[in-house]
Amino acid sequence: MDMPHPSPAILSRRDQIVAGLRALLPGDAVIDDPAETRAYECDALAAYRCAPLAVVLPRTTAEVAATLRFCHDNRVQVVPRGAGTSLSGGSMPTADSVVLGVARMNAVLETDYDNRFIRVQSGRTNLSVTGAVEAEGFFYAPDPSSQLACAIAGNVAMNSGGAHCLKYGVTTNNLLGVTLVTMDGTVVELGGPWAETAGLDLLGVVCGSEGQLGVVTEATLRILPKPEGARPVLVGFASNEVAGACVSDIIKAGILPVAIEFMDRPCIRACEAFAKAGYPDCEALLIIEVEGSDAEIAEQLARIKSIALSHDPVEFREAADEDQARRIWLGRKSAFGAMGQINDYMCLDGTIPVSSLPYVLKRIGELSRDFGLEVGNVFHAGDGNMHPLILYNANTPGQLETCEALGAEILKLCVEVGGCLTGEHGVGIEKRDLMGVQYTPADLEVQMRVKDVFDPRWLLNPAKVFPLDASAGRRAG
C-alpha cells in the first residue's frame, strides 16, 4: 500500500513540534517516546504500520482545539484515532503526522430518557453507551462486531453498522448531533438532541467522512427502549442461490427481522470445527433473528417459517429457549475467530443489491479458484452488506499481494452489480485506490472540494479515502 513520503521539513522539526504541543497540553497528554508511540503505529488493518511523529491524548474539546490549531499553524498533519479498531486503515499514521486519540474522552455528559438521547464524549466505547442506559431499559442500536472496544468517534467517522442495522439503521440513522473541531481549531455544533436541520445538513456529511473534515469530540446519540425479547431461527439450504432467494423473499414481504446473517460452506465448516455449535452440513445457512413481545415474535417467526419452508430448506431450527438461541448464535459470533484459526485473513466489506447475492457468491467462488486463495462468506444479508474473508498466509512471500489483488477484483464485482466498495468499514487506505472504480473524476473532485471547505490545507487524515494521485495537488498545498 503506497503512502506519501514523510516531509523532511516536518521530521527535522520533531522536537520543536513536540515541545510546542507540551506547552499547550497537560504533561501526560503528549507521547513521543518511540516505545510508546509504537502502540499507535497501526489499527486493525495490521498489515500496514508506521510509527507517528507523536501522539496526543486530550481530555476536553478545548484541548483538541488547541492541538489542532497548533498543528494547523505549523502545517503538521493530524491523524484522528478512536479506539484503533478500523479495518480499513482509517487511523493508520504517517511518520510526519501527529495522532490525535480521543480514548481518554469517555464521559457521559447527559442522558435524557424522555427525549431518548444520550450525549457522550466521543472516546466512549460503543458498548459502554448502552451500558450507561441499560439500567433504565434503553440501548444504543448500532452494534459493530468490535463494539466492546470501538469508540463512538470511529463509529461516526466510518458510519459504522452492525448485525442489527437491518432494523435500526447505521450510525447516521442514530446520530443526532456532534461537537466538531475543524483543523483550524474552530468548534462547531452540528445537529442537536432533537433538531431536524434548518439549512444544510452538515451532520450528514460529517458522518462517514473518515476523520477528514474535523475531529468529533462529543456526540448526541438516539437511544431506544430495549425490546421485550428476541429469538433466532437457523435455516440451512442446499445452495447459495436458494438461500439468497429466501432472503429476497423475506425482505420483499415487508418483514423486518433485526438480523439476517448468511454463512457459506467454507465458513460453516470453519465455525463448526472451531465452535462445535451443531450447525448442519450444508451449502448455505441463514440465522434470522426477530424481536419484540412474545406475540410479535411468534407472528414474525410464523411468516418467516412459511417463506423459508417454501424454499425447501435442508434444516429449519427454531430456538425453544435461551440456551438453544445462544447455540444458534455461537458459530456466527465466532466466525472471525474460526477463520483466523485456519489462516491470516483479510475481511472485505462490499455492499450489493440483495437480489444479486447468488450471482456474486458464484463469481466470488470462481475468483477464489482463479487466485488460489480460499474465501469464506459471512455477512449481513438483509441489507446486502457482504463480508468476504480471504484466507492467506502472511509468511508466504507474495500471498498478501495476491490476497489484495483478489480483494480488489471482488470489490470491483460489487460495484459492477450496482453496489458499493464499503458498507460499514470505510475506505481508509484499503479501498482508497479503488475509489476510481466507483466514482468519476468529477465526482471525486466535488467530494474533495467539500473537504477543502473544512480543511483547506489538507492536513487532516489527508492520505486516505481519495486516490493519492487525485489528491496530490491538494496534499502538497
Next chain:
Amino acid sequence: MDMPHPSPAILSRRDQIVAGLRALLPGDAVIDDPAETRAYECDALAAYRCAPLAVVLPRTTAEVAATLRFCHDNRVQVVPRGAGTSLSGGSMPTADSVVLGVARMNAVLETDYDNRFIRVQSGRTNLSVTGAVEAEGFFYAPDPSSQLACAIAGNVAMNSGGAHCLKYGVTTNNLLGVTLVTMDGTVVELGGPWAETAGLDLLGVVCGSEGQLGVVTEATLRILPKPEGARPVLVGFASNEVAGACVSDIIKAGILPVAIEFMDRPCIRACEAFAKAGYPDCEALLIIEVEGSDAEIAEQLARIKSIALSHDPVEFREAADEDQARRIWLGRKSAFGAMGQINDYMCLDGTIPVSSLPYVLKRIGELSRDFGLEVGNVFHAGDGNMHPLILYNANTPGQLETCEALGAEILKLCVEVGGCLTGEHGVGIEKRDLMGVQYTPADLEVQMRVKDVFDPRWLLNPAKVFPLDASAGRRAG
C-alpha cells in the same frame, strides 16, 4: 419580506436571454409571456409574489444541463421549482431570475421490487410514485399533506416529512440516490439504488439543501411493502400538559405508531364546526394510528390504551371499522381547510423536544394573547414537529406584519427549548432572517462555504435560506 433588488443589467438583457434559451430548447419549453409567467410568481407562501424574467420547463436532464450552463455563463440567477407547493417561499422568484420548473419531467424510469426501489424523474408527484407501485403492494412512505400535488424534486429540496414519518422517517431516510445538475451544467450521480456511500455522503447534504446546490432531475426512492392494515384511536384530554405527557410515555415505551397527531382546543373547535367529525369538546386530542397485521395492531393498541388510560382521558375512542376510522381522521385531515374558513392563516413548522410540548403550548397561548392573534395547533406530536397556525386577516392593514412578528417569537421559542426553526417546510424566504437565532456566524459561514463548492457564483436560488446580510458578499460576486 425583503428581497434583493433585481439587477438592471440582467433586466435590460431580457430579450437576449430569452432568445438564448429558445435557441437551446424545444419551442414550448421557454415561457416569457407575462400572462403565463404570472402562474410562477409565487408558491404556497402566497403572501409574497414576484413574476420571474422567464420560465423554462425542460423534459430531460440534458435540457436542464443546457439551461443551467447557459444561465451560468450569462450570470443569470435560476430558481428551481417542483410543483410550487412550498410553504416557506422556497420557489418564489425574483424579477431577474429564470424559474426552472421540472413539472414536465414525471416519468417512471425503473421499478425493482426485489430490491425495493423506484427511479423517477423528479417532477413526478409524491402520490403518483405510490400510484406506480401500489398494484404490486408497495408504497412510498413520506406523505406531505400536499402529496397529491407536490413533486419529488421539492420533497428532496426540503427533506419533506408527513404524518407518517414518525415510523418511516422523512425524505432523507427514503432517498437512495439522485441525478444532480450543478449550476455550471455538470451532471453528477449521487448514491444509487443500493449503495451505502464510499467517501463523502453528498446525497445527505443535497437532501434538504433547498435547491441551492443543484437541480435534482432524477431520484431513486426506497419503496416499502404496504402493511396489511391500519387503525386509529382518538384520545381526548382535559389539558395540553396531560396529552403531551401521554405522547412522551408512548414514545418512551418504545411503541412506534405510524402517526401521533395532536390538536389543541382552537383547532378542535374549528375542525368540528367545519367537518362535524364528532370530536369531543376537550382541551387536547390525540389521533394515534398503528399498522401491521391484525395481531400486531391489536397488540400495539392494547399497550397504547393502557398508557392512555393511565392519564385519565376524557375520551378514548377505538375505530371498530373502516367508517369509524375514516371519521376519526376526517377532522384532522380538514384542519387546514377549517382554519382557512375562519381567516387567513400562516402555518409555522418549528420542531421541539417532545418533553417540552406542554411548556411550548402554554407559551404559545400567552404569546397569542399578547399579540392579539388566535393560534391553533395541529401537529405531528410523535416527533415534536409543531404546526402552529396563526390566524390573521390579510385585509386588515398591519395584521400580516403582526402575524410575522408573532411567528418569529414562536420560532425563537422553539429554538430556545432546544428545537429547530423547521421540521419539514424548509427555511426558504420565510425563516431566512431567523437563521441567526439558530446558528452562529461561524456555523452559517461553513454552510455557505459548502454552497460555494457547488455554486461558486451563487446563482442558484441565492436569496433564500441564509440571512441576506450574511450572504450579501457572495451574492454580489
